Amino acid sequence: MLLIINIGNSNLHFGIFNSNSDLKCNCSWNINTIPHKSIDEYVFIFRDIYRKYDIFSKFRIQNIIIGSVVPSLTNIIKQSLYEIHKIVPIIVDRKTASPIKHYSHQLGTDLYANAIAAYTLYKSKNYSFFLVVDFGTALSFTCIDKCGNLQGVIIAPGVNSSLKALIENTSLLSNIELKKPPSILGYYTERCIQSGIIYGYLSMVEGLINRVNQELKTNCFVITTGGYSHIYTPLTKKIHIIDKFHTMKGLKMLFHWNY
Structure with missing residues (x-):
């Protein structure tokens, strides 16, 4: 399974997808973006949500990908998820290769x-x-x-x-x-x-x-x-x-x- 996190200015959006090309989301949830919490605090929040949705028993997370427009939070969320899954999350941004052609240095x-x-x-x-x-x-x-x-x-x-x-x-x-x-x-x-x-x-x-x-x-x-x-x-x-x-x-x- 692939865990995707979209870090926005107001919310953190989570979605669990199959690792293949299937685009169906199997489970999703949002939490408020809280900029001043520590890694340990986010670990506690994430574990609590995992228990609520029974994530560990329902899904086998193999990869984690993060897209973020809040640079100050990106590494905190990355480290928090690593503490839980022992998987290094992959960060993607406008520089990550795709068929899209753009010349913006500020594209979110x-x-x-x-x-x-x-x-x-x-x-x-x-x-x-x-x-x-x-x-x-x-x-x-x-x-x-x-x-x-x-x-x-x-x-x-x-x-x-x-x-x-x-x-x-x-x-x-x-x-x-x-x-x-x-x-x-x-x-x-x-x-x-x-x-x-x-x-x-x-x-x-x-x-x-x-x-x-x-x-x-x-x-x-x-x-x-x-x-x-x-x-x-x-x-x-x-x-x-x-x-x-x-x-x-x-x-x-x-x-x-x-x-």
């Missing part, structure tokens, strides 16, 4: 993985370009063509980041559940904010997809992933497919191409 590993998965999974479709919309800590758009050339990236503030900033800077607001309101116009503060966050971000996503299509002079095949993709995808016809494991699949492909 998650965006690189998104491009890889889009190119590999959908290049046979009758589209010249693919656009991955990732509803993560940041809202990102990664565009790649069917020849494997990265066309560029758009990054905007993430949905949850904007909602938290609004709540923290407004004294009369409490926690707001992020869900589709019954109408666009609302009377109560919670519904008014839900409308702004849901339909405001939806309008931005649709607007940016339209602008990318206009710039490329064709329509992109659009894939969504990330924690809030399930909320927004049903509300628009601009998105063709949703895949919550899209980034993980890209990391898995990197592993198979290189190891």
Whole structure:
């Protein structure tokens, strides 16, 4: 089995996949990213989760791969997992070889993985370009063509980041559940904010997809992933497919191409 860890700014995403080319995720879980914990503290957290999901009895982990956008945590997580599995995790990033051609010195590993998965999974479709919309800590758009050339990236503030900033800077607001309101116009503060966050971000996503299509002079095949993709995808016809494991699949492909 292959254990994949995607270290993000808000969450650590774990997935257990078969070691072959199968892209089905057998088990997955997330925990909050905590930047100031020690190796021993993470070992304790990971062991507790393993007991909860009965990982050791269900799965035989043979390889571990890590993709990270939090450099200060990468080695801590690597050492924590080594303490548990006695397997040296493999770190992949934008410099790890793949069919993707890019010239960026700042491309995040998650965006690189998104491009890889889009190119590999959908290049046979009758589209010249693919656009991955990732509803993560940041809202990102990664565009790649069917020849494997990265066309560029758009990054905007993430949905949850904007909602938290609004709540923290407004004294009369409490926690707001992020869900589709019954109408666009609302009377109560919670519904008014839900409308702004849901339909405001939806309008931005649709607007940016339209602008990318206009710039490329064709329509992109659009894939969504990330924690809030399930909320927004049903509300628009601009998105063709949703895949919550899209980034993980890209990391898995990197592993198979290189190891």
